[in-house]
Amino acid sequence: MYLARIAFRNLFRRRGRNFMIAAILTLAVLIFLLLESFMIGTMNMSFANIIDFETPHIEIGRKDFFEEAAEGRELPIDETFIAGEDMLQEVRESPGFVALTGVLDFNADFIAGRHQFPVRVRAVDMETFGEVFRNQEYMESGEFIEPGGDGVVIGDQLARYFGLEVGDYYTLRFRDKGGSFNTMQGEVRGIVNTPHPDMNLGTVFVSRDKAALALGLEEEKISQVMVRMDSRDRAPTQAERLQEKVGAGDISVRSYRDGAELLVYLETWGLTETYFILALFLMVGAIGIISVVVLSGIERVKEIGMMKAMGLKESDIVRVFALEAGCIGALGGLVGCLLGALGNIWLVVRGIKLEEFFDLAELGAPVADKVYGTWNMGSFFLIFVFVIFLAMLASLLPSYWAARKDPVEAIRER
Amino acid sequence: MIKKLRISVFAGIMILLGLISVAALGGELTGDEIMQRVDENQFISSGRMEAEMIIIDRGRENVKEMEMFVESDGEVTNGLVEFTNPRDRGTKYLLLDDELWMYFPEAEDLVRISGHMLREGMMGSDFSYQDALESEQLTDLYQFTLEGQEEINGRPVYVIKATAREDREPAYHSRRFWVDQERFVILKEEMYARDGRLLKEMVAEKVEEVEEGRWMPTEMVMEDKLREGSQTIYRIKEIDLDYEIPEGKISLDTLQ
Numbered sequence: 001m002y003l004a005r006i007a008f009r010n011l012f013r014r015r016g017r018n019f020m021i022a023a024i025l026t027l028a029v030l031i032f033l034l035l036e037s038f039m040i041g042t043m044n045m046s047f048a049n050i051i052d053f054e055t056p057h058i059e060i061g062r063k064d065f066f067e068e069a070a071e072g073r074e075l076p077i078d079e080t081f082i083a084g085e086d087m088l089q090e091v092r093e094s095p096g097f098v099a100l101t102g103v104l105d106f107n108a109d110f111i112a113g114r115h116q117f118p119v120r121v122r123a124v125d126m127e128t129f130g131e132v133f134r135n136q137e138y139m140e141s142g143e144f145i146e147p148g149g150d151g152v153v154i155g156d157q158l159a160r161y162f163g164l165e166v167g168d169y170y171t172l173r174f175r176d177k178g179g180s181f182n183t184m185q186g187e188v189r190g191i192v193n194t195p196h197p198d199m200n201l202g203t204v205f206v207s208r209d210k211a212a213l214a215l216g217l218e219e220e221k222i223s224q225v226m227v228r229m230d231s232r233d234r235a236p237t238q239a240e241r242l243q244e245k246v247g248a249g250d251i252s253v254r255s256y257r258d259g260a261e262l263l264v265y266l267e268t269w270g271l272t273e274t275y276f277i278l279a280l281f282l283m284v285g286a287i288g289i290i291s292v293v294v295l296s297g298i299e300r301v302k303e304i305g306m307m308k309a310m311g312l313k314e315s316d317i318v319r320v321f322a323l324e325a326g327c328i329g330a331l332g333g334l335v336g337c338l339l340g341a342l343g344n345i346w347l348v349v350r351g352i353k354l355e356e357f358f359d360l361a362e363l364g365a366p367v368a369d370k371v372y373g374t375w376n377m378g379s380f381f382l383i384f385v386f387v388i389f390l391a392m393l394a395s396l397l398p399s400y401w402a403a404r405k406d407p408v409e410a411i412r413e414r
Numbered sequence: 415m416i417k418k419l420r421i422s423v424f425a426g427i428m429i430l431l432g433l434i435s436v437a438a439l440g441g442e443l444t445g446d447e448i449m450q451r452v453d454e455n456q457f458i459s460s461g462r463m464e465a466e467m468i469i470i471d472r473g474r475e476n477v478k479e480m481e482m483f484v485e486s487d488g489e490v491t492n493g494l495v496e497f498t499n500p501r502d503r504g505t506k507y508l509l510l511d512d513e514l515w516m517y518f519p520e521a522e523d524l525v526r527i528s529g530h531m532l533r534e535g536m537m538g539s540d541f542s543y544q545d546a547l548e549s550e551q552l553t554d555l556y557q558f559t560l561e562g563q564e565e566i567n568g569r570p571v572y573v574i575k576a577t578a579r580e581d582r583e584p585a586y587h588s589r590r591f592w593v594d595q596e597r598f599v600i601l602k603e604e605m606y607a608r609d610g611r612l613l614k615e616m617v618a619e620k621v622e623e624v625e626e627g628r629w630m631p632t633e634m635v636m637e638d639k640l641r642e643g644s645q646t647i648y649r650i651k652e653i654d655l656d657y658e659i660p661e662g663k664i665s666l667d668t669l670q
Contacts, residue, residue: 111641115643115646116641171640173640175533175585179583180584180586180608181587181607181608182607182608182609183607183640185611
């Protein structure tokens with residue numbers, strides 16, 4: 001307690017220098033907390049958008065279909081399949097199962113007027129599609145597709161590119177099962193505007209029975225069984241379980257993370273970048289603390305000599321310096337956490353518009369609108385403890401240097 | 415005497431009828447035979463061409479000039495297209511049987527054209543990359559039916575309907591050709607989707623004798639019928655059908 005009192009009193013003897021080091025640590029903590037909140041918030045929204053609008057928690061399809069899609073090749077129509085009742089029953093019996101639907105994805109050119117644009121056509125079964133995906137909830141105008149109808153639902157960005165409105169005519173040109181060109185044409189039935197940018201530009205929806213007919217496929221053929229679960233956390237383990245149960249032969253079961261490799265990479269990259277920035281600031285802070293202790297050691301040589309003459313051990317003197325550094329760390333960490341919390345309230349409540357900073361959508365993150373931060377109380381606690389620990393650690397070596405001075409030499413100095 | 419005369423008259427009639435029927439059979443080529451002649455006429459074993467492509471979109475013209483090298487053994491066709499107009503100079507396309515590659519000089523990048531790119535227009539034209547890839551002879555891909563005879567620009571033509579052979583997978587499920595009856599040159603062609611919708615139309619505007627007795631279209635207009643106001647004129651300015659292509663000219667190594 002006596003040593004702590006000395007350490008605390010020493011803090012105010014060179015308060016300008018000490019507070020500057022504390023300010024650097026504050027900045028490190030603040031930037032880390034806000035960046036982490038932004039990164040995790042962005043990733044949460046991205047994965048939520050993927051699950052709600054593109055690939056739900058689990059998808060089942062043929063291995064070659066997924067491989068060719070991952071390579072950016074034309075989605076292979078000959079890699080479609082009829083989902084057997086055994087497979088569907090096994091999926092329904094999975095813990096956390098909510099709903100499933102079959103979709104038929106293929107590539108086509110969307111043509112209207114003078115323009116054409118390559119799109120992914122998602123042919124859906126209207127009876128079950130809405131139980132798995134939320135696209136229908138984001139209709140901007142018109143209606144979602146009807147079974148057996150010729151209508152197409154397009155995204156608002158595609159509609160703007162073509163200058164299309166509900167009721168305008170479209171043509172889809174694609175290669176059918178035999179490899180020959182075929183077309184589907186009709187009216188734009190609805191325009192959808194989801195928070196997932198890819199779904200607003202590069203994907204169009206048609207009726208599955210109509211598409212199967214035009215592709216020369218049996219009506220029951222699908223490219224993927226899409227499965228919604230009750231939580232994201234459950235998806236990877238259930239995907240693995242289903243792979244063992246129904247993944248015989250060339251059938252592959254994937255979780256939403258398997259299909260979003262780029263996003264998983266972005267998540268890792270983003271967090272690594274955040275930790276790298278934190279490390280840089282903390283390194284500056286640690287160097288500051290080392291110099292503070294060295295300077296204190298030089299300034300207080302006589303005092304150290306007196307302390308040793310009074311019977312304090314080297315370890316006690318080291319403890320004084322370490323406590324002093326720990327206090328600087330605690331101050332920086334505490335203010336950083338407080339400011340971080342204030343900043344995070346703004347991030348969580350107001351959010352930030354991505355286009356004001358950079359184009360995340362272009363990077364591959366499926367987020368179109370504002371990004372909101374997230375609360376991670378564990379990070380607040382961990383960074384606070386870590387900053388104190390680092391400050392004390394950085395002070396150890398110079399403390400030993402100061403503490404090892406000979407008391408007689410030290411008192412005679414000046 | 416009368417009997418002798420009767421025999422002579424009968425024999426004469428028979429010979430005349432025979433001659434008429436032989437003449438009729440000789441003139442009535444089948445659709446397959448006509449298209450066989452077209453394939454033979456179009457076949458280039460080794461050639462070099464200088465051509466230009468005028469892409470017309472919403473009234474604006476975009477001219478691409480190119481030098482082309484083609485070699486074929488009847489089964490495998492390889493080709494190289496080098497663009498020579500200032501804007502695209504150095505851009506090259508390489509066709510190696512069923513693979514199509516593109517080289518961008520600015521990026522010094524080689525790209526294999528696949529997936530949805532195959533359906534897109536070559537350099538923004540109405541000729542798709544898929545059209546360029548379909549180098550097989552028409553008779554290998556389709557079976558033909560002679561639908562009738564018409565006239566185009568005063569020239570008699572055969573109208574032939576082509577339907578994909580069951581074991582083949584051509585890009586266009588059916589086509590209709592208007593073939594010059596004397597020169598065996600396609601003067602007009604329509605390409606259809608499986609559902610019968612007209613996708614593209616090609617009209618030969620100019621036909622020239624490129625070597626003795628061999629005629630070829632040297633100016634063609636291609637229209638993508640699904641896109642409004644889109645048209646591409648393809649004009650051959652120079653053609654050498656006996657050109658010896660240097661070894662290794664049409665290869666991935668020389669593309670870069």
